Structures are given as structure tokens and as C-alpha cells.
Amino acid sequence: MPLHILPKALTALIDDFGSLPGVGARTAERYAYAVLRRNPKSAKQLAQSLDRLHDRVKTCPKTFALIDASEEISPLYADKSRNKQLVCVVEEPLDIVALERTGQFTGTYHVLGGVISPIDGIGPEQLHIPELIDRIKSDDVQEVIIATNASVEGESTALFLQRYIQEAGLTITVSRLARGIPVGVDLEYADQITLTHALEGRKQL
Amino acid sequence: MPLHILPKALTALIDDFGSLPGVGARTAERYAYAVLRRNPKSAKQLAQSLDRLHDRVKTCPKTFALIDASEEISPLYADKSRNKQLVCVVEEPLDIVALERTGQFTGTYHVLGGVISPIDGIGPEQLHIPELIDRIKSDDVQEVIIATNASVEGESTALFLQRYIQEAGLTITVSRLARGIPVGVDLEYADQITLTHALEGRKQL
Numbered sequence: 001m002p003l004h005i006l007p008k009a010l011t012a013l014i015d016d017f018g019s020l021p022g023v024g025a026r027t028a029e030r031y032a033y034a035v036l037r038r039n040p041k042s043a044k045q046l047a048q049s050l051d052r053l054h055d056r057v058k059t060c061p062k063t064f065a066l067i068d069a070s071e072e073i074s075p076l077y078a079d080k081s082r083n084k085q086l087v088c089v090v091e092e093p094l095d096i097v098a099l100e101r102t103g104q105f106t107g108t109y110h111v112l113g114g115v116i117s118p119i120d121g122i123g124p125e126q127l128h129i130p131e132l133i134d135r136i137k138s139d140d141v142q143e144v145i146i147a148t149n150a151s152v153e154g155e156s157t158a159l160f161l162q163r164y165i166q167e168a169g170l171t172i173t174v175s176r177l178a179r180g181i182p183v184g185v186d187l188e189y190a191d192q193i194t195l196t197h198a199l200e201g202r203k204q205l
Numbered sequence: 206m207p208l209h210i211l212p213k214a215l216t217a218l219i220d221d222f223g224s225l226p227g228v229g230a231r232t233a234e235r236y237a238y239a240v241l242r243r244n245p246k247s248a249k250q251l252a253q254s255l256d257r258l259h260d261r262v263k264t265c266p267k268t269f270a271l272i273d274a275s276e277e278i279s280p281l282y283a284d285k286s287r288n289k290q291l292v293c294v295v296e297e298p299l300d301i302v303a304l305e306r307t308g309q310f311t312g313t314y315h316v317l318g319g320v321i322s323p324i325d326g327i328g329p330e331q332l333h334i335p336e337l338i339d340r341i342k343s344d345d346v347q348e349v350i351i352a353t354n355a356s357v358e359g360e361s362t363a364l365f366l367q368r369y370i371q372e373a374g375l376t377i378t379v380s381r382l383a384r385g386i387p388v389g390v391d392l393e394y395a396d397q398i399t400l401t402h403a404l405e406g407r408k409q410l
Contacts, residue, residue, distance in 0.1 A: 005302050030226060040260075100210045
């Protein structure tokens with residue numbers, strides 16, 4: 001049996017940290033050692049946050065955003081100042097955070113819970129698409145903004161959604177987030193497809 | 206009061222993850238969401254690992270390596286096959302892991318617990334230097350390999366240690382890890398100082 005170089009409790013924590021996305025062995029070691037060097041209270045606090053997480057978070061039955069277990073419905077939906085006739089469709093709950101940071105959107109959100117991806121065995125039936133159609137009908141939605149990612153899967157999901165809404169006989173506006181050159185990026189570094197989108201979507205000054 | 210976008214339990218976890226070294230807001234969000242999406246058992250396991258950490262890990266009183274709370278002394282020191290007359294001095298406990306991975310070192314270790322850094326208010330008296338001198342005497346140490354980092358602080362700590370050992374009247378070999386070109390690195394990318402070291406330390410073939 002080889003000697004153990006590190007204490008078992010530390011090795012266990014390194015293994016657990018290593019299971020987080022994008023965390024390799026060295027990074028996991030660094031995190032575990034950082035936790036060990038800080039006072040025990042902050043380790044216990046992180047432990048408690050993790051322990052409580054699943055019990056205290058649930059999914060909103062209407063928008064599929066993440067909400068407190070004590071809440072009935074997403075506060076971003078329940079809030080009277082939000083326009084329920086304008087729905088922004090996102091892939092994942094964290095996308096809402098990114099959009100809310102802009103402070104520019106006053107509508108409501110609908111989380112698909114992923115994108116159509118045949119390779120991963122994810123078809124439209126696994127996404128919250130029927131619930132979106134229900135919302136469009138019950139809330140008299142006027143516009144759906146499709147804010148899926150600019151990936152291949154995100155694009156095809158957007159296309160699918162657009163057709164699905166049409167075929168459901170709903171005559172509402174369906175829009176997609178603009179594609180173009182991000183702020184602060186030089187033209188020479190922009191890729192062909194982004195530039196093509198930027199040309200097509202040009203605005204008259 | 207602004208609406209909370211994410212559930213409180215998730216925000217708390219994101220804040221806690223954000224306190225790990227090199228983890229920004231986006232990365233912390235990604236970790237927290239990854240934990241939430243996995244089954245609750247793995248979150249509880251990570252919680253348990255964190256909760257136990259400080260109670261189950263202690264410092265070896267001889268080598269200052271990290272050991273199980275149930276152990277008296279570092280197994281790397283206690284092991285009979287390790288040469289106690291050869292001591293490798295490192296800054297931090299994790300440096301031992303890196304050296305043990307080579308499988309080439311059969312001596313023992315001594316952890317300084319940092320480096321001399323006047324800016325951070327760390328003087329030689331805060332490092333485990335007196336204990337090293339005691340070991341050199343009691344274990345009849347023949348060689349001390351100084352394996353501090355190749356940083357300014359690491360170099361000056363090495364220099365300090367060398368003089369300290371001399372002034373203590375100990376006539377033992379004091380060596381330093383070789384500096385040179387790392388494996389797989391092109392000459393043109395090596396910095397001046399590294400190349401200077403590589404020239405000085407050249408080996409006859």
C-alpha cells in the first residue's frame with residue numbers, strides 16, 4: 001500500500017471539488033487548501049449552504065425559474081410591474097440573471113430547461129414548450145423574445161420554437177436577440193458569421 | 206427593495222463559492238448551478254467533506270506536513286524506508302504532493318509554512334526554521350534541499366536559510382533545486398533569467 005501523502009479528509013474534499021465543472025486536480029487542491037487555511041467557521045458555512053441548497057430551492061411551476069422553496073411563483077412573474085404579455089424565452093435559469101443585470105427588460109421569463117440536442121438525446125418534449133404555449137394563451141402574450149444561446153443547438157431550438165408557435169395558430173410576434181459585434185471588439189477579430197449578422201442587421205443612423 | 210432574481214439559498218452558495226481563490230462571480234454561479242442540478246446526495250457529500258475538514262486534519266509536529274488527526278506524525282517521516290538524513294524544505298504542504306508525484310525523492314520533508322516576505326509582515330520567526338535546525342541536529346541530517354518557489358521571496362528565503370544553517374555552525378550540504386528550461390518549452394519562449402540559469406547550470410554530456 002502506498003503511503004498517503006495528504007490526510008484522507010483533505011483528499012476527500014479535493015475529489016469533491018474536482019467534480020465541479022472545469023475544475024482539475026490542481027485547482028481542486030488549491031480550493032481545498034484555501035478552505036483549510038481559513039478559519040473553520042467559513043468551511044462550516046459553505047458546508048451549510050451546500051447542505052441546505054436542494055431543500056430550499058425549487059422550480060417555479062409557471063416560468064421554471066429557480067425560486068425559494070417558500071415561494072409559490074417566481075417574484076419576477078408575480079411582480080405587478082412586469083409585463084406578462086412580453087415573454088423572454090431562455091435556456092437555463094442563470095440566463096435570467098444575465099438579462100436582469102441589464103436592467104432594461106420589463107417583461108417576464110420562461111425557462112426552457114435546455115435546448116434541442118439529438119446527440120444528447122434531448123428532444124422538444126423534454127423542454128418546457130407546451131407550458132410556454134399555455135402561457136401565451138392564458139396571459140394573452142403579444143411577443144415572445146427567443147433568447148437561446150447563439151450556438152447551433154440554440155439556433156435550431158429558436159427555429160423550432162418559432163415554427164411550433166406558428167403551427168399552434170398563434171399570431172404573435174416572435175423575435176430573436178440581435179446578433180452583431182459585441183461592445184469593445186475590433187472588427188478584425190470578429191468572425192465571418194458574426195460580421196454577416198452585423199451587416200444584415202445594420203441600423204440606419 | 207429590488208426583486209431577488211435567484212433564490213436566497215442559491216445566492217448564499219454563490220457568495221460562498223466566490224470566496225475561493227480565483228473564483229469570480231460567473232464561475233461561482235456556474236459551480237452553484239452545477240451542484241443544484243446534480244442529485245442532492247452529492248451536494249450533501251461535499252457539505253460533509255467541508256464540515257469535517259478542520260476536525261480531521263492537523264499539522265505534523267515534526268515536519269509540519271498535513272496529517273490525519275488520528276496520526277501522531279507524518280507517515281512520510283515515520284516510514285522506515287525514507288532517509289531522515291536528507292531533508293527537502295518546502296514552502297507549503299501541497300508542495301510535498303508535487304514532489305512525491307515524481308516518485309524520485311526518498312528523503313523526508315520539512316514545511317516552512319510560507320516564505321519571508323516583509324511586505325506581508327512575515328519574518329523568519331514566523332516560519333518553522335528553528336524546528337528545522339533541531340531536526341538537523343537530532344536526525345544527524347547530511348543534506349538539506351531547499352525547494353522554495355522560484356519567486357523573489359522563495360529565493361531570498363533560500364538564501365536566508367543557507368546562511369542561517371551556516372551561522373548555526375552546521376557543516377552540512379545545502380542544495381537548491383536546479384533552475385533551467387522546463388521540459389517541452391521552446392528556447393525562444395524561455396525568459397532571460399531562466400536561460401541564464403540554464404547556461405550556468407549546463408551539464409557535460
